[in-house]
Amino acid sequence: MAEEYIRLIFGLKIKQIRTEKDLSLFGLSKLSGLSKSYLNEIEKGKKYPKTDKIIKLSETLDVPYDKLVSLKLDKNLAPIGDILQSGILDEIPLELFGIHQRDLIDIIANAPSKVNAFISTIFEIAQHYNMSREGFFLASLRSYQEAHNNFFIELEAHALRFANSYQIDLQGNLTSTELEEILIEEYGYTINKEGIPKQEELINLRSVYVPASKTLLLSKEVDEAQRTFIYAKEIGYQYMKIVERPFTFSWIKYDKFEEVLHNFYASYFAGALIIPRDHFKKNLKDLFEMKHFSERAFHKIMKLYNASPESFYQRLTNILPKDFAMQNVFFLRFTHHPKTNKFNLVKELHITHQQQPHANETNEHYCRKWMAIKTLQRTAQKDLTYSFDIQISNYVETNQRYLVFTSATKDPFKNEFYRSIGIGFLISPSLENKINFVNDAKIKEEKVGVTCESCSLSDCDLRVAPPKRLLAKQKNKRTAMLVKEIMAQYEK
Known part of the structure; x- marks a missing residue:
């Protein structure tokens, strides 16, 4: 790795200096007498030149020899060096996403100031939200799952x-x-x-x-x-x-x-x-053909398998996008202790696009009208072993509607904690053709937001925090309008 690191750093420096001098590879080849293909391999970190060739490059580019061979990088390239030295690119198998490490480095090197500003921002965000090493790994895994629609x-x-x-x-x-x-x-x-x-x-x-x-x-x-x-x-x-x-x-x-x-x-x-794929598909098909939702039929399928509710819901996220072409699916898992008013979103998955219900890292309060939280509250307050519910969640900010199934149980991994597992589907004409009971009048529809702090519902009886983000946005809008009026007065 040390040798590879030295080659990569040297190549990045040569490329940066050449670019600053507005020289093409062809131009540098002509001036230095080194072939274009050889220079290209140097810049990509594939080859490290011998001393006589480094001297030639030093003279051609008018840069001291010691500066060329030094591992010290200027501020534009320093973040790349930090990334390479940290080994983080080795820890995450980029090939899962069809990315080769050298290609990524090459992309970074093509616009170092812009890309490094972005990388620095990502690191700052991670530090600000106290993202752990494991958290970073798990976020990478989630991206991998979502990129493959969670079907392998x-x-x-x-x-x-x-x-x-x-x-x-x-x-x-x-x-x-x-x-x-x-x-x-x-x-x-x-x-x-x-x-x-x-x-x-x-x-x-x-x-x-x-x-x-x-x-x-x-x-x-x-x-x-x-x-x-x-x-x-x-x-x-x-x-x-x-x-x-x-x-x-x-x-x-x-x-x-x-x-x-x-x-x-x-x-x-x-x-x-x-939960075998073909067997599961057949039973789900029968369920979705029903004109009215039957909780009994849903749980009959669940009981066919020697699996926990979470394993059952997780398996749904494998089968439905692939075998039923149901896109725009989300999976959420919450935990809750009844002596607190806190609900922790500990696992999420979004197929195709990020859906409306998603994690926030700013300690805001998730909407208490979410099925996942209502079912979890009921289970914890009544100390139930298991509970289930279904609803259509209508997001007031976007008018997007989701069909949501949620089961809640005692948390098998934490004493005195409860958990809820839910899956939701964005309602569209396509989904209505696949699930006959989507428009079942007996399924309750609820207007919801994402967090109390960002929700515009004025008559919500379950709100636990004021809509501070919305109020700030409204204040900024009023300020902008008043400034515009002031400017208009002085334009005359």
Whole structure:
């Protein structure tokens, strides 16, 4: 990496100096006697010239030799050096997005002042909002999922091949017992179902894998659906020969982006195994053909699979955009402690475009008319094991309407906390053709905003904060109008 870093820095400096002197590669080649292709490879960081050639470049560009070979960069290129030295471009596999690191560096080098200003701004935003290393990794993963509409045919194929090879029933009847046998017999696992001590610091852990002895430790608190998912994930790691991975569930920390990515791969594999694609599609098709929404029919499908509500909703985000061509979908997961008035959006996913309900990092109050929050409040206040609701959310600022399904449960990973999991679809003529019950009059429609601070609803009885952003905008508009009037007086 040190050698590559030196080559890249030298190439960037040559390119910057050449550009400042308004020289083309052809012109520099003619003056220096070095071939155009060789100079191009130097600038791209592929080659580092020998001393005699550096001397030639120094003389041609009229720049001291020591300045050329120094790793010190001027302020225009300094942010690029910081990025290269930080190793962040190595930690995130840019190839997932069809980007090659050298191409990215080349793009940056073409307009260093503009691009570096943008990069510096991104870093400042990250610091301002206290974005952690893990937060950055998870945001990158979310972008990767959204770029592929959260559907990965290779992972679906892995799950299907495994099921065929091990004669797994793909009708949604998978149990932890079947998977436990495979882990022990095929992969040599030792499983301790009460292996995690009951200590406060370990209370959020559901499993720990010890690779040296292939021992899987489980919390005594895991239920059948959770155990099935944990086993399916472990099989995913082994079957797909994944080595770099987190060893705890839920994770404690991620050291590399590969761990985040591979955790997602194994989780996707588990979901595809537990909720088989073809079986799921058939049942969803029957549900969507109904003229009136039936909560009973919805939960009948959910109960076909040995999966938690979250796994069920997550699987919907794989299947609906791909197999039903439902675009403009969002997924949200909130957590809440009943002794506080705070609702934390801990997971979100947006297919095709960012939808109206989305995270904000400014400590503003999410709209209390959101289905996700209303259902969560009800579950926490009544200490319910499970609750469900559906509504059409009409966003007052844009008039966009969403069909939203939400389930809420006690949080299986945090004592005294509750969580809600929701999925929503932007209502359009296309969606109305795919879900017959979209216009069911029995589905309640609610006018909503994003946050109280940005909402223009004047008669909201659930508002918990004044619309300060809206008020500031109105004030600025009035100020601009008065300034315009003053200017008009003096123009005469």
